[in-house]
Amino acid sequence: MISALNRSLYIKQSLATLIFAIVLSLVLSFFQAYRTIQQEPYRIQKEFNDTLSIVERPLSQALFRLDVTFAQQQVESLLYNPAIQQATVYDENDHIFAQASAPTLSPSLSNDVANFLLREQLSVGRLLNFSGIEIPLGRIQLELDRRYLVEQIIAFNSQLFIQNLVKDVLLALILSWLFYVIVTRPVKQLTWSLAKVDEVNGVSVPASFDVLHSNDELGRLKATFNALWLRLTNALEALDRSHQHSKAMISHAADGIVVLDRMLRVQVVNEAAEKLLNKSSEDMSNLPLTTVKGGSFWASLEHSLRDLPVDQTMTAETTLSNNLTLTPIEIRISKYEVHGEVEFVLLMRDLSERKEAQKRINRLSFYDSLTRLPNRALMIDHLQKCMSEMKPASFGALIMLDLDRFKTINDSLGHNIGDQLLLEIVDGLLPLVPPNTTFARVGGDEFVFLWGNVRGDMEESNVSMNNFIQRVLFECSQPKHVEGHDLHVTASMGVSYFDGSEESTATILRQADTALYKAKELGRNTCAFFQEDMQSTSDARLQMEKSLHRALKEDEFEVYYQPQNNDKGDIIGAEVLLRWKDHDRGFISPMEFIPVAEEIGLIHDIGRIVLQKSTEQVATWRQQGLWQDSWKISINVSPMQFAHANLLDYVIEALDKSGLPAELVDIEITETVLMSDLDSALAKMEQLRDLGISLSVDDFGTGYSSLKYLKDLPIDRLKIDQSFVRDLINDKDDYAIVLAVIAMANALSLNVLAEGVETLEHFQQLQLMGCYSYQGYYFSRPVCATEFEKYCKSHFETEVI
Template structure:
């Protein structure tokens, strides 16, 4: 049965129909046989009753007559019947009268079978009696031959069984044949049409199905198959498109993609990964990831890969080794399960450029791009970490701030490129100070800083060490620096804050060092100061000054006063324009206080331009009013910072044009120290100024370092002897000697001389004796506002002396 049911549908149906037909035929025949046997049993009973009725009376009479022979004849006649097995006749006393058994015959049925099938068939007994005379003759017993009877029964019913079975088998064959042509054959044709169907073609209905089955279940089955096939084609098309998209996206992805199997072996590599790893996918297929990693990075990555959970993506960074070169990569790991298989996808991104950018950003954040030194942030972080590490340390450390003196003048006059080269030269020259316990940083502009760690545990010794360090720095800064084509002399001012443990915060320590630096600058520059508590008040006052100075510059709160300049005949030869600042709270503030501050914070250029504009505007008005002689000179102080500005010369020319003031009326006073920065550039600019017709004077002459060396080269008209020499002229022979030397030198060079700071008649008389005939000082008049100056000095001085007349230097 198992084999038959594994065959085609037709064979399955035929076998099942055959078995059902046989079973049903047997059941039907069994019922018929059972009913026939019941009918036969009834017939047997009737036959035996009829037989007994025939012999009953003769046997009764024979017993009555005691005629055994006749009785035996009757018994023998009964035994001739095949269905009788034995006969027995008893007399009235119950004794055997006559009897007998049928002859032995062979049957195909055994006794046991016959007894089981005819178990309800027993012996037939009948009482023998006569009615006339009335006599109870005895009893007749007939035993039926069950084997014969059952044989007859089976013989009669077997034909029925054979007929029914043959009929049912024929019916089953006809049903199977009908099923074959009605179902099996159409299904076979449908199957053949399906097997011959090509991808994405239409499912056509076979001709036989079209004729006979278009509207029945097979037609509906075909329609259902056609719909399913259409959906399958659509799904297949979508799947192919999706697969093509997936492959295209994987292949053209900017990031490298690798797929790992359950054993973490590579089973897929896209083009980006091939390019990144400089290796073909065929070489990487089924290889372990370990071969791609730098040895130091594999262990950590392997642990991450091992512990990665399904559907819990993770981003990690690691390092690949590509042809001996380390390649930093960022990998997006994703483990998933598809059809009971666990796979891991790696999205790999080359982050070498990002790492380089981060390193560059870090370098930009912590290093100065010009000098390549650590910057303010770096030093601040190092100081903060030092304070954290040494909270309870007994060792002192120090922060030393350094500021280049007059760097802004150099930067503005020679250009930022030269300024940057100078900064690099300073950084290079001070590099010898960089030790394990020293951090050297550029804080910004021309300001540098040193962090000295663990200098010692004795405050006095530490201060000496820091002073020695500062002296080394100042000495190095004083050396001639080469910046482009220029040789530049420069000095530095330094301020230090000494601390230990965590008694002060980072901000406080830096502020203390800055305060000490300002104290060093106020002390005359090219010097060094250590922070003391009392310096803070000065620093705070400095900040107040800067704020007020910004306000005054923005709202033009300055005034110009004019101090007369006279000759030995007490006749006016000009005036010096002097700036005055009257603060609302502090009153008048000396220029000696705010001019250096203005130079340091970059306001001096704007202030100087205002002074020139205001002075020339005032002179223009006086000329127009007839109050100013064309031969008089207005002396205007020019800051070294302003003079070195690239736009200084155009500004002077523009001011002259703007106010229409004769250039010969203008005398620009510059300091000799300005020449130390760049003599060549200064000389060129001075010649250009002289070409405009403007006069040039050296102010505070004698206080500089190199005046005698450079004086012969300068295109100047006048020297102003500094008031520090004039003030003590009568008491100090050295000052007198200096004044005499200056006058003699000026005569030899054809340069005029004016003495400032002349406060008494004695000063005037002595200067006149030594042939200095031009003066400026309180003896001749104090600086006054414009209107008061005209009233006090101009109306009574109509004569204009020749400033450059020969001077009698006989003593």
């Protein structure tokens, strides 16, 4: 019974409901009996007052007529009520007129019980008056049987208790049955279904369950369990996948993995670790770490592992012997705690490839990949060491070598031929290198000889130094046969002596580079020794480079305009000229800074600025009515600018931003552009002409191009160089050249413009020779935009007059 009670929720609920119904019935019955007893005196008073009302009139008449017999009959009739013990009628003098008593019966209740239940005295009395007249005739007094009344109360309440008990028990049974139908049986069905749940279908219940409980708590419980079961199934699958994935990762990891317990016994060993340790996992399972191959290292490591804090890592390196080969390994050790158990994981990585890679990187870092010579970094390191170890009265030399015309060969024949040529040159120079001398490649075609201890005097006439230089120059100038090509190159060399007192290696390198630059200026295929006066030239050039970068950044360049006029003095256009006013040196001649800008590659940015500023200014003048559509703005483009791949894009960009029509622009190029690459130049000139831009050949007559190209070039005008115009009056040769250029231009239907027209005699002579377009100081010097505006306004005023 107890076992069933513990197992069955329904039995527990039924017993609880039954006990609760009985207890509730008892409590309610007791409470009802208590209220009945409390109200019983009032009920008794009311009941027997009603009884007296019946006999009141007959007894009043009997007292009035003094009819004792009739009164006695009335009194005795009252005794038919078993609750009345005695009935007494008193006359007006309070003497007994009639009296009757019920026979005494053996009591079923004790007086104590009766007195406890009915504590008040139970007697009922009433005055008897004559009918219609308030004249007292006497009174009647009834004595009630307390025990009888209590027995009636007990009998009534007992019956009521039994009725309530039966009703409550029936109600408890009905509720238990309803609970069984509504809750217990569905729960049993759900429990039975949960016991047979599967991974695919989840919880499967009878159809009636879903019909009755699809929307109630049990239905939601089933849905919730299905959802939880699905999540649990997915979690278990994910956990299993993770477990399998972790096992696969550990098993197939490239690094060796060994897991130790808190006693440093081997628990897990993957395949990579087996190969590194040359033992199988079965042979190492549950063995102490110190029994692993190379036990001395593991013994020393064991103390460190025990002292290692939890959640901390450490790294160690060792070398393992495997099949007569030494394998360097790195071991990264982590200590952690899982479920209260401390474990160690050792990640062992084979460092063989890394060590080899470090060696390769070291070679790449300090040696040239093509020639296998030391590179700049290693050479500087050797130079620094040489300076620090320099003895008194001794000196060294840094010799910088640069191949002449190598870039031409490299660009024309390809980098592969260039690389092979470098190898041929290096092979020829290596036998010439003195002992204890570093031969390094520091750039594309730049080499350095670091001679740490030179014999003789620290002078240009040093015999051993000059002999070495001459042998190197001779070797470089010998023909080289590379893949069917006979190649000829020469070398320029710069020498800088040092004795260890120099500020730094950079100083020595800069001096050697300055000397090399001087050798280039001397005509190449030669050598120059560094002199102090070279430094000032080098510093000035470096300062010029810095100033040019600053000028470009701070927009210090200004565009000037020199008018171009016809034979009547009318303006036909203007040439754009670049001016630069340095903060310290003032205006610097374009002849001074343009070559430097070309060499360091700033000419493209400067030319772009000139294009943008000049087109925007002319577009503004055109809107203001100062610039006529028949005028042209002439913009010089250097050969390096013209060869730039983005020149056409820069021109189009300037025209688009300014809104200036292309027909108002004239691009001036020199004959050098035609000499470098005629086909490419011709294609680019055609593209400019397609935009509507005019083309002029500037400084015509100073170049060396063939005149036959003129008939095929898409040009509109020739500009006679001012060097011919300046001495036109006095020099017959210049006169003949100018006359020939004018005649040739007329024959080719080209316009011609003379530069450098500075005097009236120049102007008149050129008119007589058939040249009708001019530019020079005779008309105006190059002026800023503001002055050019004034010039144009004054010109317009003169025309009006």
